Amino acid sequence: MKTVPLPRCLWIFLQVSVQFLTCFLAGCWSERTDVHKAASLGQASQLQDLIQSGASVNVVAVDSITPLHEACLRGQAQCVRLLLDAGAQVDARNVDGSTPLCDACSAGSLECVRLLLEHGAKANPALTSRTASPLHEACMGGNSDCVKLLITMGACLESYDLYYGTPLHVACVNEHTDCAKVLLNAGAKVNAARLHETPLHHAAKNMRVEMIETLVEFGANIYARDQHNRKPVDYTTPGSPSAACLQFYETTPMSLQQLCRLAVRRKLGTRALKVIGQLEMPKLIIAYLCYQ
Incomplete structure (x- = not known):
């Protein structure tokens, strides 16, 4: 009898449901505990006392957030170190599928990111329909130092998020030129498309001349058309610097150099x-x- 694969959304729902039931039966679901609060507020001495008194560092709240998630969301590096040394699960996932590394990248805490990676955090955790990768999160917040570190540790430049596209898309949507330059220099595909929409389309929409110039220098296709059959220049305001920039590239051949x-x-x-x-x-x- 042929086995029919489950739809991805149903598979994710079943995984979350199993996790919920497992934790519920084990009695480890709770509201935000003192450990969560100490980790979030950066109260390292109080957190150390709680750990020494036997408090669990892996206790989860109803949204599956662990104390490590809390510490990373707030960039509390000292608490992150204490939790990891006490056995906190480095790749624990919350109800949305985000890992502590995702949260640390979102917060832009380079020290937390480094600590997590040193303790074995996955730079490329499996993505779900509700989760962006750590690299996406770093680009979303414009944290170029975190982007550099993640790339050094093997983060996938072309990890694809259903909503955002690639990390380069995210950097361009959020107007973070520094992150875009880091990604491009590391070898990110400048003409990666989401629904035929390239990073250059986003740069044009945002009217960012520097971003446009950077993308074109790395080989962006100025003639690419999106799902609406529009080129990047079609998203600019006539007579604006960004429109003039793209029109220049359309009429001026690239140098042999x-x-x-x-x-x-x-x-x-x-x-x-x-x-x-x-x-x-x-x-x-x-x-x-x-x-x-």
Whole structure:
């Protein structure tokens, strides 16, 4: 008899239901505990006393938030360290599927992010229909240092969120040029599309000239059309700097120098920065290829 796979949404519902029943029967569901409160407020000495007195560091509230989630949401690095050293589950998920690493990235706490990764947190936790990746969260908040660290630890540049698209989409939607530059230099696909909508469409909608220039320098397709059959320039205000910028790129061919840089970067992909740095060529050329 052929087995019919469950729809993803039903599968997620069943997983959450099983988690709820398991915790309910074990008696570990509660409202926000003293451990949650101490972790959230950064009360390290009080948290240490609670841990030493036998309080569970993995107790979950009705929304499945653990004390570690609370500490990461508030960027309380000292409490994060105490909880992890006491055995807190580093990849625990709340009811929305977010891990403490997602919360630390959302808060922009580089120290918390580093602590979690050092304790084995997954840089690429499995995504659900309600969850963005840690890299998405860092880009959403414009936390470029967190973005750099996540990429160093192997975060997937093309992790795809059903609502946002790729991390590059998120950076462009939220107008975080620094994050976009980090992603692009690491090898993110500049023409990745969500419903045919590219990061350049978002930059054009936001009228951000610097973002537009950055994307085009990394090879963005200025003629790409979205689900409404509109090019990026169609989302700009006529006569605006962003419209003038895109019209310039449409009427001015790329230089041979720029075309060569794009060809090298496309060929090397995510290995570009590592490989280019090892080439025996003038530093000026290396700096150009690395967009420095």
